[in-house]
Amino acid sequence: MSIKTLAARLHYDGYRGDDSSLGRIEQQKLRSLKAALKASYQSRPIETDRGAYRALINSDNLKSDYDRKIVSTEWDSGLESGSVFRCIDDDTHWLVYLPYLTETAYLHSEIIRCRYTLTINDKLYWIYFQGPTETDINWYTKTGVTFNEPNLSGTIYITKDDNTNYYFDRFDKIKIDGRTWQVEVVDRISVPGVLELEVGEYFNNKYEDIPEIRKENCDEIMGRTQVDQDEVVGYEIQTKYYNPEYHWSIRGNNRVEVIEEKENGKIALVKIHAGAIGGFQVVYGDKNSGYHFSVSINRLCHKIKGPDKVYSFDRVYYTIDDNQGNWYVSPGDIAKIIEETDEGIKVEVLATKRSEFQVEHLSLNGETDVLSVEVRTP
Secondary structure (H helix, E strand, O other): OOHHHHHHHHHHOOOOHHHHHHHHHHHHHHHHHHHHHHHOOOEEEEEEOOEEEEEEEEEEEEOOOOEEEEEEEOHHHOOOOOOEEEEOOOOEEEEEEEEOOOOOOOEEEEEEEEOEEEEEOOEEEEEEEEOOOOOOOOEEEEOOEEEEOOOOEEEEEEEOOHHHHHHOOOOOEEEEOOEEEEEEEEEOOOOOOEEEEEEEEOOOOOOOOOOOOOOOOOOOEEOOOEEEOOEEEEEEEOHHHOOOOOOEEEEOOOOEEEEEEEHHHOEEEEEEOOOOOOEEEEEEOOOOOOEEEEEEEEOOOOOOEOOOEEEOOOEEEEEOOOOOEEEEEEOOOOEEEEEEOOOEEEEEEOOOOOEEEEEEEEEOOOOEEEEEEEEEOO
């Protein structure tokens, strides 16, 4: 055997210097996987963020409320714990849940089927949802009225990234398949790349997610004529002008859009994106002959300087260039002023759960600036 032939054979077997034995084993295992991907009836076409690949998907555990399987595929697919991929042949989605760390030649992991979706800050996530599992419910009677309290619970697995990691907190409310759930526990540690949420049943309120609608100078459409950047506002058509065949649209500003219609098209939720300037028209029906409602956009330019997102028990400072006037913080049970200086105020956050308060400065010439502050829990 020539030296070149020997070198070629060593390279084919995965020779890696001092790790020659381990390298040969990994190369042989990877070749076996590739052969199985071509010949096995368990080989399935999948789609990842990097493109189309093939994977071996073997049965593991099937129950009425979850479907767990085992996947084996090349590392080139880009899959890791927390990744979601799609089986092309049956259009199902799967979350990579628990990889076997002892397998280094290729990805060998437990996966779990995702049947529901959740949109977080305009980004769509496929999620696993298990529950509810309760078999009884407690009933109460008071003054002749019989009622019960929500007691169902569930478990959610979702990909952990900067978006979801920041978004989810205790007492957040989310909607899955039309039902409202409240986040009770957030596990960020147990499985790398995956957030595990324990949720509880919450009261459904179809009006809760609709922004306040105020009638302002229009007989046909009710809504605000002045809006701010980066907010969602609601508009409603008066009953006598309602037509089930009509839809809502925006005219005159590509930074504004209708994101949802509610109540069979009577109400429109309109998103004013950050950076939107000038104004726009809310249109119900045809863009030319339908009902139009003109709206102008305020520029967000707070004079008050300080954080607009804080945590429970924080102590934070708020200042203003011309500190001539009076400061106010409300509600008083969420935050209070504990110190006033020549530049501004020091505020202590009292809230123990997610909430909001306002910092207001009233100048001597009557000008008012208000900063809304969100309280998040650790």
